[in-house]
Amino acid sequence: MLCVRHFALLLLIAGTASVSMAQDEADPAEAIPKPPTIPDEPKTVDPANHVPEQLAKLATVEFADKSLRDIAAWIQTEQKIPVLFDTKTLNETGVALGEPVTDRLQNEPVYLLLNRLRGLNLAWYVEDNILRITTTSVASERMSTQPYNVGDLLDGGFKQAAISNVIQETTSGPWEEESGEGGGLEWLGDVLFVRQTDNMHREVNGLLAALRKHARRTFTLDPPQHGALREKLAANVSVNFNDTPLSKVVEDLATQSKADIRLEPIGLRNARVRDREPITLKLSDRPLSTTLDVLLADLELRWILRDGVLWLTDQVTASRFMKTAVFDVRDLCRDSSEADALGNAIQTQTSGPWLNDEGNGGSYIFAKPGALVVRQTETILEEIHTLMATYRKALLASKPRERSDIDEVSTRYYRMHINIAKDLSVLLPLLVEPKSWINDEQPNAVGTVMKLSSRPDVVAVTKEKQASAVLMDQAVLIIRQTRSVHEKISDVIARIESGDTPLTATGGGSGFGGGFFSVDEEGKSTRLRKKSK
Known part of the structure; x- marks a missing residue:
């Protein structure tokens, strides 16, 4: 689980200023590449x-x-x-x-x-x-197995393990690897075989389609009718209710906004609210979303968009109803380090909640630097969308500076199975940039590695329909190294854990955040990971 207090968001803008050997002074227009243009479409996968x-x-x-x-x-x-x-x-x-x-x-x-x-x-x-x-x-x-050819995604820089992780962590599941029961994934070359329910296959199809083509925010499986409802939620309405039955209030709001607004019977029962509940409220020229928030607060109800309808339901149902969206953030983060910092900023600067040890809350994962996938409620996804727009404005208003942090020394914490940590504590200095590690022959080098025990992971195991829990001993490697070496270490660890497929996409990002997001020496993590119950 990420510990966000260990990270700091540094608002620094860096470019790659290159100086030509044949020129006394580089042309700024050539030295600093233009950030990529982030498209507005597609807004959803239908x-x-x-x-x-x-x-x-x-x-x-x-x-x-x-x-x-x-x-x-x-x-x-x-x-x-x-x-x-x-x-x-x-x-x-x-x-x-x-x-x-x-x-x-x-x-x-x-x-x-x-x-x-x-x-x-x-x-x-x-x-x-x-x-x-x-x-x-x-x-x-009822489950079936379907093949998904994702060779185009692999050619586009996505890694097999990253694709698997994104699918398991940002769909509704359940998945056997995550919770001990549910569907499963298997790779055969460029083809991913997925065993899941019909509804989950639709989710997987939508997610893969969004990874192939995404914009500032692309919902992975959201009917276009919801786009029209979002526009109506942003439009102003005026209300003047005096002990008006709730059902009549909803009818009047639906007529005024021309939106399909309905009371969800199960949600009303859960909240113990009658459709005849008297409502007194007077507001002028306020967005429909604000009007609904005020109207529903005392009733402990909330609104959600589902199946082409704006439903009014209970708060528990609304908090559990999550959607997945892919955000194109190539202009905000170009590598895994900046992706980590952007993820930490999202956690600290949105309402959440985010995934905890009990498995509650939303989650995010970078399918690769520049491709952020988030599973959250409609409200938090909108907060993230607004937050990204704010960061982009800050980026445009900031002065580009020469990037000099590639050899900046930092300390990161790599958590893994204790046996892997034991071997890597000895072998990493031999596998990754041997000349960068402190030893008797290289006392002036910067690299150090220490191994500490960590709390065990509790993994659910189901055998012959009997569920049990297994403790998996974990350890943490505390490594002090330059940023460039950390990138190579991440790649080596991923290959050791997952064969010839890196755990996370490192490098290859085309983002132009230029250091807009960075982390301090306390540590890093590329995703929120679900904890087995």
């Missing part, structure tokens, strides 16, 4: 691209207290796909096919309607071109 074609079609329909049978009949007729209910399981869980459903689509894809059946604890998948509707618990246990 889930409709990763569902069967029949369910991605746009439709307009309204159901008022219609049964599940009626909805299935409409899908079969209009979308030309057979629908089968898992009748036995539904009966066992008390879900009747005559269950009344009220919903609507307004020129929206059909899969959104199916996703909203989640409120009845229902889920869907397509097998043999048949739409099957079952319970969420059954769907979560």
Whole structure:
């Protein structure tokens, strides 16, 4: 777990000033490269691209207290796909096919309607071109293996281990490597084989698509309808409610903002709030988001964007509903050291919470320097988006300076299995820049290495459906070296731990932060890592 108090954000801008041997004075325009242009698009990966074609079609329909049978009949007729209910399981869980459903689509894809059946604890998948509707618990246990050819990502500088880590740490999971149960990943050349549920395969597809092409902020699996809702959340509204029932308040706000705003029944029950709860509130020309925040605070409710709807739900549900976004930050960090510092800044300058030892909170990881992947709530992702814009303004307003920190000496803490630490404490000075380490023949060198024991990791193990915990002894190598040597050490450690694939992408970043983000001598880490429960 990162300890953010050990890091300092240094607002220093550095360029690479090169002096030509043939010139007395370098041309500043040539000496300092221009930062890369960060695109605004794509803003999202459309889930409709990763569902069967029949369910991605746009439709307009309204159901008022219609049964599940009626909805299935409409899908079969209009979308030309057979629908089968898992009748036995539904009966066992008390879900009747005559269950009344009220919903609507307004020129929206059909899969959104199916996703909203989640409120009845229902889920869907397509097998043999048949739409099957079952319970969420059954769907979560149904896994399949699919191949993903990611040769283009590997050619683009992403490493196999980094791709695996990003997938496991920024999707909803679960993953066997992280929690002792769930899906798994296996590599065969450029092909990644993933065993997971249908919904998780859609998440993986969306994440890989965002890694291939991302912008200032690209949601990995977010319907474009949410982009329109975000614009409406930023638009001003005026309200004057006096003991007005909550349901009427929501109806009035939806009409005024032209947004699809709904009360989530389960969320209301969890918060013990009635839809007839009297509301008194007067605000003029305030953003819809601010109005909702004020309105919902006393009711212990919050809003979320899910399946094309602005839902009002309980705070616990909202805090657990996280999304993943990829941020193009090549202009803010060009190597793993600057990526670490940018990550630490995000932790200290946003509300969080961030992942802790109990597995609670959001997480971030750099797929490679310049490609930041974050899993968090909508609110925190917006905070990060705003924070990046603030850093960019500071970067433009700062004077570029010659970068002289490549040989700056710092101390970093590398945590690993105790056996690996034992071997590396002896072998690292032989493997990485031997002339840079202090010894009897090189008393003026700078490099030193010390090994200290660390707390063990608790790893969950499931065998024959029996869960148990195993303690994995850990140690920390405390290494004092130059920045350039630290980069090589990171690469060697990663190769030792993961074969010929580095654990994190080091170097190769094309960022122009120029030292905008840096860390002190206390240590570094490239990601927040989930702790096994």
